[in-house]
Amino acid sequence: MARKKGLPSLYIGRGIGRQIRLRAERLGMLHDRLLILPETDLSEILGHCEKLKPEVIVVDSIQTLFWPELGSIPGSVSQVRETADRLVRFAKRHEISVFLVGHVTKEGRWPAR
Numbered sequence: 001m002a003r004k005k006g007l008p009s010l011y012i013g014r015g016i017g018r019q020i021r022l023r024a025e026r027l028g029m030l031h032d033r034l035l036i037l038p039e040t041d042l043s044e045i046l047g048h049c050e051k052l053k054p055e056v057i058v059v060d061s062i063q064t065l066f067w068p069e070l071g072s073i074p075g076s077v078s079q080v081r082e083t084a085d086r087l088v089r090f091a092k093r094h095e096i097s098v099f100l101v102g103h104v105t106k107e108g109r110w111p112a113r
Contacts, residue, residue, distance in 0.1 A: 006033070007033070007053060007054060007055040008033045008034070008035045008052055008053075008054045008055065009033060009034050009035070009054055009055060009056040009057075009058070010035050010036075010037055010048070010049065010052060010054040010056070010057045010058070011024070011034060011035070011036050011037070011058045011060070012037045012038075012039060012045055012057065012058065012059045012060065012065075013036070013037075013038060013059075013060040013061075013064075014038065014040055014060075014061075014064040015038060017036050017038045020036045020038065021036060024036075035052065035054070040064050040065050040066060040074060041065075041066060041068055042065050042066065042067050042068075042083045042086060042087070043067065043068055045065070046086070046090055049090065049094075049096070053094070054096060055096065055097065056096065056097045056098075056099070057087070057091065057096055057097070057098045057099070058098075058099045058101070059087065059098070059099070059100050059101060060101040061100075061101045061102055061103050062080055062083060062084055062100045062101065062102050063075040063080060063102060063103060065079070065080075065083040066079050066083065067079065067082045067083055067086065070082055080102075084100060087100070
């Protein structure tokens with residue numbers, strides 16, 4: 001796949017946009033094509049992605065996302081499975097690279113909510 005120059009990268013995280021921006025500045029990763037989306041509803045996220053057409057999507061973390069049609073809470077196995085599957089299918093269809101961050105405890109379990 002050829003690199004699509006000039007397209008934005010999208011960082012999706014539950015944190016407040018200002019906190020995410022400060023982290024990006026500290027890491028030397030802040031640039032005019034890095035967009036920050038503090039959203040957890042995957043239907044909203046995919047809508048933004050359709051409009052923005054990012055080259056790269058980073059989700060930090062997958063356990064915070066939820067698909068509104070499922071009755072389970074964010075971080076549950078069904079939500080993680082559904083949101084990851086929908087993100088991967090979206091990325092393949094639009095030729096977008098996606099990085100999913102997941103958090104686990106030292107014992108290998110997801111953190112308690």
